Amino acid sequence: MTLTEKKDALVEDLSIIEDPQERFAYIIENARSQPALTAEFKVEAFRIKGCQSQLWLVPRLENGLCYFETDSDAVITKGIAGLLTQLYSGFPPEEIIETPPNFLAEVGITQHLTPNRRNGLSNVWNTIKSFAEHCLNQVQRP
Incomplete structure (x- = not known):
């Protein structure tokens, strides 16, 4: 499955849940x-800055694929x-770079977030x- 196919499947799953409150219950x-x-x-080192909550993201590259x-x-x-x-997670850097998370707006998640959460x-x-760009640059070096 490609990243785009996985994203489309996620959009379909989230779109089935019409009520925004139920969608957030699913996310919770x-x-x-x-x-x-x-x-x-x-x-x-792993904390995401600019978030009102404490949020950590740990990336790694394994066998040419990125994991988070x-x-x-x-x-x-x-x-x-x-x-x-x-x-x-589980996709090559170039696929990640080419697939921004626009789906969150598509399914009505971002418009229900505070500016700080956005x-x-x-x-x-x-x-x-x-991280994906860094990994891609590492792979492309001779």
């Missing part, structure tokens, strides 16, 4: 099902960041994209 349930990061990763884990002290933040990390979400995407 998703957050609760995600494992917590251990204390060694809840450090400044996230955690937050706020369940809605963890859930939304988790949607992104679950979507982008800023934090933007910073999650920027961190994911920057």
Whole structure:
């Protein structure tokens, strides 16, 4: 499955839930099902700046594919960041770079977020994209 196909499937799943409150309940349930990061990763180096909650994103490159884990002290933040990390994990850097998270606006998530949460979400995407760009640059070097 390509990243675009995975994104389209996620959009379809989220679009089925018409009520915004139910959609956020789904996101919260998703957050609760995600494992917590251990204390060694809840450090400044992995913290997403500009988010009103404490939010950490841990990226890694394995066999040419990017993987991401996230955690937050706020369940809605963890859930939304988790949607992104679950979507982008397991794909090559170039696919990640070419697939911005526009789907969150498509399914009506971003318009229900406070400006601070939207800023934090933007910073999650920027961190994911920057990591993918860094990995791509490493792979392309002779």
